[in-house]
Amino acid sequence: MRIGFVMTPWRGFSPRTRAEPLLRAKAAPFGLNFVPVIWVVFSALISAVLYPGPAVAQPEQSRVAWRTLAPDLEVAERSLSPGILSSPIVLVRSALKTHRLGVIRATEFGMRRGEVKTLCRLSKASVCINANFFDELGDPLGVVMSRGILHHRIHSGGRTLTGIIQATRQGVDIIPRQSFTSSAVLDAIQAGPRLVVDGARSPDIRDLTRTGRSAVCLDQKGRLIFLASSAGFRGLTFTELQDLLLDENVACKVALNLDGGGSSQLFVAPPASAHSTTAEAISLNGFDQVPVALALFDDKE
Secondary structure, eight states: OBEEEEEETTTEEEEEETTSOOOOOOOOGGGOOHHHHHHHHHHHHHHHHHOOSOSSOOOSSOSOOOEEEETTEEEEEEESSSSTTOOEEEEEEEOSSSEEEEEEEGGGGTOSOBOHHHHHHHHTOSEEEEOOOBOTTSOBOSOEEETTEEEEOOOOSSSSOOEEEEEETTEEEEEEGGGOOOTTEEEEEEEOOEEEETTEEOSSOOOOOOBOEEEEEEETTSOEEEEEEOOSSSOBOHHHHHHHHTSTTTOEEEEEEEOOGGGOOEEEOOOOOTTOSOOOOEEEOOSSOBSEEEEEEETTO
C-alpha cells in the first residue's frame, strides 16, 4: 500500500493511502456532497444483505484449527463471513526450530518492488509475507535491516509505525520503536501499530476501515505467526484482526500490524522433505507490488 502524509494542525502527519483515496466531488445544492453519501449508503446496504451477522463471529469453539504443512510449519485457513463474497484468511506458524526469520528486499533482485510470491521464490524462502509500508516512490518507510546491514533508518514520528520486529542470535522479538538499536540485530522491519501487547489488545486503536490486513505475532509459547487476509469485498477491521490474534488457538502475546490493503499478501512454498505430508503451495495474492517482505527460511539453507 502506498502511503503519503498530510500535515494537520493537531495530529502531525496522518497517513493517506492509495487504497483509501479521498472522494472529491463538487458540492451539490444545499451543501451536500452526494458521492460519499451514496457510497456509504450503498456499502451499508450490501453489507447488511450479504453479511447480516458480525464479520468474524465468536463461536463456542475456537475458529482456528492448525494442521501440519511441513516440519516446523503449521497452517490454518479461515474465511470472513461465509458467503459468495467471503475473503480468505491464512495463518502460518513456526516454532523456529528449523526455520529462521529474515528480510527480503526487492532491490536484491534488481527490482524496486515485486509480488511477495516472486520475492519468495527468488530468495528460496519457505514462507513470505509483505512487510513495510512504502511511499509514492515505492521506498519502504521505517527500519529495514537485512543480514546485519541497516538499509533504512527508523521512522520516529506519527502514531502508525510504532513497532519493530527483529531477529538476533538470541531469537525474535517485537518491540516498541523507541527500544530499537541496530547493534546485534540481524534482520528487522518497522511497521505498526502494535495490535497486541502482553497478551491484551492495544488501546486507542479504533480504525473501523475494512480492508486486507497483514500481521505478525509471537504467541504465548514464543512461536512466530504470520497472518494475512484478502481485501476481498469486505476485509477486516483492526478490532476484528485483534479478535483473531487473541483467539485461544492463536494466543498472541505481542502482535504487529504490517502494511495492508492491496499490499496484503502471503506465500507458502514448503521445502521438500521426507516428513512432509503435502507438497502444496498456498498463495494469498495482493494487488500491489511491495519493496520488502518478511520470510521464513529453512535454517539448513
